[in-house]
Amino acid sequence: MRALHSGLALRLIWRERLVSRADLARRTGMSRSSMSAIVEDLLATGLVRETGTGDSSGGRRPILLGFQDDAHxxxxxxxxxxxxxxxxxxxxxxxxxxxxxxxxxxxxxxxxxxxxxxxxxxxxxxxxxxxxxxxxxxxxxxxxxxxxxxxxxxxxxxxxxxxxxxxxxxxxxxxxxxxxxxxxxxxxLAEQWWGAGQDGRDLAYVKIGTGVGAGLIIQGDIHRGATGVAGEIGHIPVDPAAGPCVCGLRGCLNLTVGSQALVDRVRNLRKTDERSVLPSRGLTVGRIVEGAFEGDALARSVIETAAGHLAIAVAALVNLLNPATIVFGGGLTRAGEMLLRPLRAHLGGRSPSASVTQTALAISSLGVxxxxxxxxxxxxxxxxxxxxxxxxxxxxxxxxxxxxx
Amino acid sequence: MRALHSGLALRLIWRERLVSRADLARRTGMSRSSMSAIVEDLLATGLVRETGTGDSSGGRRPILLGFQDDAHxxxxxxxxxxxxxxxxxxxxxxxxxxxxxxxxxxxxxxxxxxxxxxxxxxxxxxxxxxxxxxxxxxxxxxxxxxxxxxxxxxxxxxxxxxxxxxxxxxxxxxxxxxxxxxxxxxxxLAEQWWGAGQDGRDLAYVKIGTGVGAGLIIQGDIHRGATGVAGEIGHIPVDPAAGPCVCGLRGCLNLTVGSQALVDRVRNLRKTDERSVLPSRGLTVGRIVEGAFEGDALARSVIETAAGHLAIAVAALVNLLNPATIVFGGGLTRAGEMLLRPLRAHLGGRSPSASVTQTALAISSLGVxxxxxxxxxxxxxxxxxxxxxxxxxxxxxxxxxxxxx
DNA sequence: ACACTTTCTCTACCGTACGAACAAACTTTC
DNA sequence: GAAAGTTTGTTCGTACGGTAGAGAAAGTGT
The missing domain is CATH 3.30.420.40 (ATPase, nucleotide binding domain)
Structure with missing residues (x-):
């Protein structure tokens, strides 16, 4: 039970960055004397250190405790x-x-x-x-x-x-x-702790890369599912016109917005669209996004189509899980609002009332x-x-x- | 902290139905003496009672403790x-x-x-x-x-x-x-505690009634979502041919397997199918299921179609959440295996590899x-x-x- | 200079859990 | 069937962790 309270104090010090013993006591509901003893232990571990004094609020100035980020x-x-x-x-x-x-x-x-x-x-x-x-x-x-x-x-x-x-x-x-x-x-998890999903206990992260996968934070914890395959958003059917998938289905999201699919689609459309600045060879998702930023209509149209397909799967995600935030990561997301705007538009017509309008959509800001x-x-x-x-x-x-x- | 340990003991007694003090001590990792003191407190509350002795395992026979289900x-x-x-x-x-x-x-x-x-x-x-x-x-x-x-x-x-x-x-x-x-x-929650979903921490319950709704148990807890609308499976699009829904979408699950939809579909098909025993007036889901059990081909076909639509939404559920068990409730589920068999078949081709084959599908056994x-x-x-x-x-x-x- | 606050420490006290010893009740062994 | 060994439950001394309250330190406000 000392381990319990000591851990509680340690977490608070980590979170608050600078707190006094009295503050900790108030926050945990413990007495100041007990907290002093606990802090003494924590100081001995080297994880916590006294770092100067804080401002007075009408009495003795508090000794501020700080977590030693460099201890390990x-x-x-x-x-x-x-x-x-x-x-x-x-x-x-x-x-x-x-x-x-x-x-x-x-x-x-x-x-x-x-x-x-x-x-x-x-x-x-x-x-x-x-x-x-x-x-x-x-x-x-x-x-x-x-x-x-x-x-x-x-x-x-x-x-x-x-x-x-x-x-x-x-x-x-x-x-x-x-x-x-x-x-x-x-x-x-990274988004929940350091990115767009902070201060929310329900968050989904959709990674658009070679394939599409989702990570789910539910009640503050990673949701893995019974066999660890939760978040398999890539095999939700979104386009019956697309071909068969390895999974046995037709028109999986993976087949329509995965890297290869985007490149292939551009290549096909390129044949009939002479005005596009996109190259036919050495094409990557990055080049497509660049092209879109330069105003290339073909690139923009492909991104918009992808947003439409993505919206179908994301709508299912919103309807079933009702997360506070959905963060998108991966190469395609460098398109930023060019991706999010059509996504929001499609989503608006794909989900009942309150759930979707209150879901925040964001692009990951954490980078590689x-x-x-x-x-x-x-x-x-x-x-x-x-x-x-x-x-x-x-x-x-x-x-x-x-x-x- | 006595409250903590005392609660722990109470939960164990509730779960195990009959346990000795020594058993409780072993299970919780506490000493027998402490557990004796805690049990003394619990006996005083009337929630727990001594109910005879258990079998000896080579020494003194244990005094069995039982939870008083009728205390409140x-x-x-x-x-x-x-x-x-x-x-x-x-x-x-x-x-x-x-x-x-x-x-x-x-x-x-x-x-x-x-x-x-x-x-x-x-x-x-x-x-x-x-x-x-x-x-x-x-x-x-x-x-x-x-x-x-x-x-x-x-x-x-x-x-x-x-x-x-x-x-x-x-x-x-x-x-x-x-x-x-x-x-x-x-x-x-009822299924998790008393029905088909016991001993699993991830479970989904799909209620097919006027509309279709899902309840989700994730990590042992009800998942409500950020705004409490998680589980809105009824507005996943499953049949583009169906009409527009109040939610703004087309072909929502609600529109294809809700009670009214089933009745309407039977009524339409009835016009061209003279052999069916189903009545045109006073038709209910219960009557359709009864007809199917009596061998009516029309009723069976409508149930099978519903299973196909249901499978699309359930596949999304399986792919995203990977629950250990999905339990179905509501009037249509009285069709039993007539509903589950086509559902499993459709699902097999709708979901990648491991996730779906390891998901148990069951009809609720809890009744009204x-x-x-x-x-x-x-x-x-x-x-x-x-x-x-x-x-x-x-x-x-x-x-x-x-x-x- | 004075009263009042706030922080932190020190000490006496108390509740809770533990370990050891013991009694009770039962099984196994000789 | 007596002795030895087990298991259960209780009793008691001890230790630890926490609280409360007093007091010292260090500030604010009048």
């Missing part, structure tokens, strides 16, 4: 479909070192794992942090992760990864705890580091929930008696 | 679109008295509230329970309930109810606490009392979470210091 480090790994990126962050998920390299991750697990370990070592070296000072390593993978087997990627989507586990590899290489989750889930920071956030959240996992507190005590069903 | 009563109210039903239950949500009457609830709030209070009084009298012995009253309403205003019905869907609140009315009339939630949500029992469960759950709300413990002490953000 966290590593976040973004294992994408075609790249590996690693961020070393402090305890507020500020990026201290960053590495990113292209790699065919799906087809070459061993190479990807080697690259990952090399990059982790590089960011540790660059930041001058030893592995012992890591709270842990979080990994985002482009695959569902089953709660029943949280160390493996889904063999159904990435068959070559059978038997390979980023988690086990990192634990073996660096001797620290590692956790793993789907990339869209961690994108959602978003997913990796989400992975690091997973580690941070676990540590704030149970401060025992901070290296400086390791083995301090047991947890609270739980329900144990 | 709970009232569950089902305010449907066209009826008012009230159940009086014990602390395991077993129905002790039941009343149900037809009433145009949507159009006559005052009459419905009067009827509700009369029925509550009747079940109290029949069961010989005074209002003081009630833990509380739970109410299910055919409307979303906003977390921002948990005492009112959504004025958008049931405009006449503006200013009327079942919760306030019950509190005034019986002097006990009352809580309210959407009927589909409470159907889902399901929603009311769900409403009562809402009260029970609150009481088990914080035993202070049990009348015999009222005002016993304050809660644990919370986070207080």
């Amino acid at each position: 480090a966290i590593c976040g790994v973004d294992l994408g479909a075609t790249h590996v990126a690693v961020a070393l962050t402090d305890l507020r998920i500020g990026v201290k070192a960053w590495r990113s390299e292209a790699h065919p991750v799906r087809d070459d697990p061993e190479g990807a794992l080697d690259l990952m370990c090399r990059l982790v070592q590089e960011v540790l070296t660059e930041a001058g942090v030893s592995a012992q000072r890591l709270v842990g390593i979080g990994v985002a993978v482009p695959s569902p992760v089953s709660p029943a087997d949280p160390e493996s990627l889904s063999p159904l989507l990435v068959p070559r990864w059978r038997g390979h586990s980023p988690v086990r590899r990192l634990q073996a290489a660096f001797g620290v705890s590692a956790v793993m989750d789907n990339d869209a889930n961690l994108g959602a 580091e978003g997913i990796a920071r989400g992975a690091a956030t997973l580690v941070l959240r676990a540590a704030l929930d149970d401060p025992n996992v901070f290296p400086s507190l390791r083995g301090a005590g047991t947890a609270v008696p739980s329900v144990t069903p | 009563a709970i009232c569950g109210v089902d305010l449907g679109a066209t009826h008012v039903a009230v159940a009086l239950t014990d602390l395991r949500i077993g129905v002790k008295a039941w009343r149900s009457e037809a009433h145009p609830v949507r159009d006559d709030p005052e009459g419905a509230l009067d009827l509700m209070c009369r029925l509550v009084q009747e079940v109290l009298t029949e069961a010989g329970v005074s209002a003081q012995r009630l833990v509380g009253i739970g109410v299910a309403v055919p409307s979303p309930v906003s977390p921002a205003d948990p005492e009112s019905l959504s004025p958008l869907l049931v405009p006449r109810w503006r200013g009327h609140s079942p919760v306030r009315r019950l509190q005034a009339a019986f002097g006990v606490s009352a809580v309210m939630d959407n009927d589909a949500n409470l159907g889902a 009392e399901g929603i009311a029992r769900g409403a009562a469960t809402l009260v029970l759950r609150a009481a088990l979470d914080d035993p202070n709300v049990f009348p015999s413990l009222r005002g016993a002490g304050t809660a644990v210091p919370s986070v207080t953000p």
